[in-house]
Amino acid sequence: MSNGKANSRRGSMHGPNFEKPKDFKKSLKKLFKNLKVFKIFIFIALILAISSSILSLIAPNKLSDLTDEISEGITVNSKNIEILTNDIKKEISSEEYSERINKILDIKFNEVNIYEMSSDNIQIFNETLFKIKNDEKNTLKYISDLPNEILNQIIKDSIYDGKTIKQEDKITFISSLANNDFNNIPDNIKDILLNDTIIDNIKITSKDKIEYMSILKNVNKDADINTVYGKIDKLPNNIKKVIEPSINMNNIKAIAKFLVILYICSALFNFIQSILMTNVANKFAKKLRSRISIKINKLPLRYFDNNLSGDILSRVTNDVDTIAQSMNQSLATLVSSITLFVGSIIMMFYTNWIMAVTAILSSLIGFIFMFKVLSKSQKYFTARQVELGKLNGHIEEIYSGLNVVKAYNGKKEADKTFDELNKNVYECNRKSQFLSGLMQPMMGFIGNFGYVAVCIVGALLVSNDVITFGIIVAFITYIRLFTNPLSQIAQAMTSLQSTAAASERVFEFLEEKEMEEEQKNKYLNPEDVKGDVEFSHVKFGYNEDIIIKDFTANIKRGEKVAIVGPTGAGKTTMVNLLMKFYNINEGSIKIDGISINDLTRENIHSLFTMVLQDTWVFNGTVKENIIYNNKNISDEEIIKVCKEVGVHHFIKTLPNGYNSIITDGDSISSGQKQLLTIVRGMLDKAPLLILDEATSNVDTRTEELVSKAMDKLTEGRTSFIIAHRLSTIKNADLILVMKDGNIIEQGNHEKLIKENGFYAELYNSQFQK
C-alpha cells in the first residue's frame, strides 16, 4: 500500500506534471555535475542537435530556390516579348516597311484602261484617287475597297525579290492589311513582308512575326492571364522558344540533390543524436538506481525510522524515470528548439528585415495571449493534482475500510464526501483540460495568421520588386519554424522543472549522511567467540530523550536473556544496540571483553544470528531464501536443518520442492515463513542469537513447531529473546522488563515476581477473570 500511496502522491497522474523544485538552478547544476562522465556524449549529441536544426533552417531557403526555379517555368519571358514587340512595331512604322509593301504590290494606277471600265467604276476610281491623295495613310484601305474590275487592272502578277507574286495574293494581301487581319496574308507574302530578327540566337522569320501579330492582335493589356497564356500556345514555335517560360531542369536537379542530402543528413544527425541521448539517459538512470540501491545499505537505520519506504521506492522508480525521460527528450529538444528559434530569427532578418518584423510581430501577439492561457491552465492542473490526490485518498480510505463503512452505515457520509471531492475534481478537470486543449488550435491560428501577414506584406514587396516570390515561400516555412520551437521550449521548461524536482529528491537521498566509515583494528572471529556480553552504564536515546538510562548487566556465555514488555515498549531497541544499528550515547557494550565500538559493524553482524518477528522472505526459490548470502552450504545440510525444524515435509509438498518460487505475498502462510527464517538463522552458525518469538498470527500446530525450532536455535548460544512465551520467560537467566522504551526492571522470574512490580502485574494479568 505504501507504494500505492507514493504513486497517488504523484507520478502515475497524467497530464503535465507541474512539480516545482525548491531550488531550480542548484538542482540542475547538481544534475549536470553528475552527468560529467557522459559529457562527451552529451556534447556530441547537442552539437548534432544544433547541426540538425541549422540544416533544417537552410532547407526552406533551398526549397524556396526550388520554387523560384519552378515558377520560372510559368512566367513568360517578358523581356523577349518586349524586344519582339518593339522590333515589330519599329519595323511596321518604318519607311522601309511601306516601301516594301509598295514594291510587293507594285500598283500601277496609270495602267488603268478607262475605256474598258463602266462609268460607275470610273467614278469610283476617280473618287478613290482623290481620297488617296487627301489621305495617303489609308491608301490600302481605299484600294481594297475598289471593285475587282479595277483591281484586276491596276494589280498584276509581278516579281519581287526574284519571286513571282500572283495577282490574287496581292489582292488578299491588300484586304488583309486593310482589315488589319494579318492571318489572311498569303504565306508567300508573309515570308517576305518583314525582316528576320534574331533573339537569343533564334531566328524569328517574317512569317513568325506576322503570326505573332495576328494572334496577339486582339489582346489588350488587361486581358485575363489564362487567355494570354492560351494564345501563347498557338504562337509559332520559334517565338514560343523565345518567349515561353523555360525551366532549367539542371538547376532543379541540383537543388533537389542538395535537399535530399540535406534532409538525409538532418535525419541522420537527429537519429544519432537521439541514440546518443537515449544511451546516456538510460545509463545514467541505471547508475542512479544502483547508487540508490547501494546507498540504502549505507544509511543508518535511524533514517528509515523517519522515512517511508514508499517514498524511497518512488525515488528509485518514478524520480529516476522522470530524470531519464527528460534527459532523453527535453534536453535535446530544448537545445534544438532554441537553435531553431534563434536561427529562424537570424535567417528571417538575413533574408528580409521587413518580412522578419512582420513575421515576428504577427506571432508575438498570439504567443503573449497563449502564454497567458497556459499559465492559467497550469494553475488548474496544480489544483487538479491536489483535488485528485484528496479524492484518491478518500477512495483508498473507504475501500480499505469498507466493512466498517458498511457495518456503521457510513455509506451516506462517504458518498457525501465523495460527491464533493468528485465534483471538485470534475471542475478542475474540465477547466484544465479545456485550457490546455486550446494550445494546439491557437498554435494553428498563430501559424495561419503569420502566413497571411507574411503573404500580404510579401506580395506588397514583390509587386514593388523588393523581393522574389521564393522569399515568401521561405518565410512561410520560417514562420512555422519560428512558432513551433516556442511552444516546445515552454514544454521543455516545464519538464525540466519537474526533472529538477525529481533530481532534487534523488540527490537529497544520495547525499543523506551515511554511517561513518569504520577503520577498526580489532576483530572477533565468529568461530572463537565464547559469547560473554557485558553492558555497562549504557545510555541511549533515539533523539535527545534518553530512554535507556544507565543499564548494566553481565551475561555469561550460553545464558538466555528475555526481553518483555507491552507492545511499543521499545523491545527492538535492545536489538538495535546489540547489532550496532544505532550507536549508544554513553557507556559500553562488550562482547568477550571487547567493546563493540572497536569492532566493525560487519564483524558484529557476523557474530549474531538474528530471527525477527516480521518474517522476511523474498521472491525467489525456497532454497535461495534459506541459503540467502551464506556460502558453502550443501543441499544435505539444508535438508538436515529443515528436517530438524520440521519444515522439510512442507517444502516437499510444494510443486517444485526446494526450488519452488515463493513470494512475500500469500503463497505460503506466515507460520511457514517464520520456520523458513528460523532455518535461515540456524544455518548461520553465529555464536550469539537474537530472537523475536512473537507468533501471534500462527496457528497452534505450526506454533508448536516454531517453538520447538526456536528452542533448538537457542541451544548453547548466548541468546537475546524478545519473549512472548511464558516458558521462555520463566526459564530465562535474565529478564529485562521494558516500558516506554526504558528498561524498568531486570532480574529473573522469581526475583521480579517477588518485587511485585510491573512485571508481576503483567504476568498476573493473563489470569485475570
Add this chain to the structure above:
Amino acid sequence: MIKLLRSFNKKDYFLILICFILIIFQVFLELKMPDYMSEITKLVQTDGASMNDILTQGAYMLLCAFGSLVSAIIVGYFVSNIAATFSMNTRKKLFNKVESLGMEEIKRFRTSSLITRTTNDITQVQMFIAMGLQLLIKSPITAVWAVTKILNKNIDWSILTAIAVIVLLATIIILMLIVMPRFKIVQKLIDNINDVTRENLNGIRVVRAFNAEEYQENKFESVNTKLTSMQLFNQRAFCVLQPIMYLVMYFLTLAIYFIGAILIKDALMIDKITLFGDMIVFSSYAMQVIMSFLMLAMIFMMLPRANVSAKRINEVLDTKLSIIDGNLTKGIDNIKGEVEFKNVSFKYPDAEEYLLQNISFKASKGETVAFIGSTGSGKSTLINLIPRFYDVTDGEILVDGVNVKEYKEEVLHNKIGYVSQKAVMFNGTVESNIKYGENGKEITDEKMKEAIEVAQAEEFVLKMDKQYDSHIAQGGSNISGGQKQRLSIARAIARDPEIYIFDDSFSALDYKTDATLRKKLKKYTKDATILIVAQRIGTIMNADKIIVLDNGICVGMGTHKELLQNCEVYKEIALSQLSKEELENE
C-alpha cells in the same frame, strides 16, 4: 470501451453531435485554407495583381483560420466537459458499486486493484475520450476530405502520397510489433526493481544482520541491467521513428515539387499556371493527409491502453451483486440481542471446499460467545456472516429471530457493533472517528467520552494535543496499532449496539490492557450479546460459550473448563499458550 461509452446520456450525445458538426465545419475551413493559400500564391505570382485581391483573399483565409479556431475552442470546451462529466459519473457509479459489493467480491478483486480501477483507470479512459474523441472524428474526416480534394488533381502525386502514407504506417506498425511485447516486459522489470528495493527496505535489519548488503546490491544490479537493456532497446527503436517521419514528409514535398517541375515543363502554356497552383495546394493537402493518418495511428496506439482500463472498470460494474438487500425494518418485537446459527455452511462460489460446515449455535441476550481455532479454521468468516459481509451458502442466521437476509442492511447493521480485525481509522478527528456512521440516534459527547474510557483509550486521547479534537490521519497512520484498535472498539461501544462483534480485535493490545478492557466492557454492556474471535486463550477463557473451530467444523462447544476436559483441539491450543501448572491452577 464502447460499453463504457454507453453511459453517455442524451445531453452527451447531443454535445457529441454538435462537436461532430463543428468538427466537419472545422475540417471544411481547414481544407479551404490551402485554396486561399494557393489563390494568394497565384496572386502574388502575377505581376501587377491588385493588392486589393490579395487582401481579400488574405481576409478570407484569416476568416477561415479564425472560424476554425473558434470552432476548435467550442469543440474543446464541449469535449472537456464530456470527458470530465464522463469520468465524474463513471467514478461515482464505480464507487457506489464497490460500496455495495460483498466482501467476497472485494476479496476477489483485491482492494488495491479496486482503488486503481476507481482512480487511474478512470483517468486513463477520460484522457482517451478527451484526446481521442476529437482526433477520432477529425482525422478520418480530414483524411477522406483531403484525399477527395487531391484525388483528381494528378495521378503521379496521388501515388506518391499513398506511398508516403504506406511507408509511415508500415514503420509505425513494425515498430509497434517489435516494441509492444517488450513494453510489457519493461513493466514487469519495473515491478521487479520495485520488489527488490522494497525487499531490501523491509528487511533492512535482516540484510544487515546477515552482512548481505552485497548480495542485495548484486541482485538489484542484475534486475537493473536487464531493465536498462530492455528500455534501451525500446527507446532506440523509437529513435528511428522521428527521423523517418520527417524524411517521409520532406521527401514527399520534394518529390511533389520535382515531379511538378517536370510536368510544368512539358505542359502547354495554358496549363502551367494551374499546375503550379495545384502543386502547391497538393503538397499542403498531402501533408494534411499524412498528418491525419499519423493522428489515427496515434489513436490506435492509445486505444489498447485505454481499452484495458475500460475493461477493468467494466469488470467491476458488471459484477453481479451477491448480496441483495432485504426490506424488513425490525426484528421480532420482544427478542433483542439474539443471534442464532442454524446449520450454517459457507463456501466461496467457485471453491470446492466448504469454509464452514454445518455450524449451529445460539447466543442469547447478554451472553458472551467466543470462537477459537487455528488460522484458516473459519472463525473470522463465521463472524462476518452476521453483518452479511458474506451470505451463507446453506442454513440460516437469525438475528433477533429474523433471518439476516430479510433485514434492510441498515437496520441489521444498527443492531451490531462490529470491530474489524484490522483497525480502520478515517481521516478526521478522534471525535469524528468515534461518532462515525449512522445508527438512527445521535451519539452525544458524553457517550463518546464514556466509550473512549471503556475502551481504555482515554489515557492516550487526553494526552493528544487537542484531545477529542485531535487529528487522525488517513488510515490512522499517526497513532499506534494498539491505539487504533482501542479507538475502533470505542467506536462500537458508542453506538450501544445489541450485539458486539469483535473479530480478533484485541491482538494488538498487551495482556494487561486486554484484560482491563474486557472487564470494563463486560460491566458496561451487561445486556449486550458479545461475539469474540480470538487467538489468545486468555481473552476468551471467561466466555459463556466457547466454540472451537477446526477446518470449518465445530469440534467443541462449551466453557473453558468443559472444553479442557473434552476437546483435544482446545486443549492443544491452550497448552501451547499457558503452561500446564497455570492451566491446572484454574
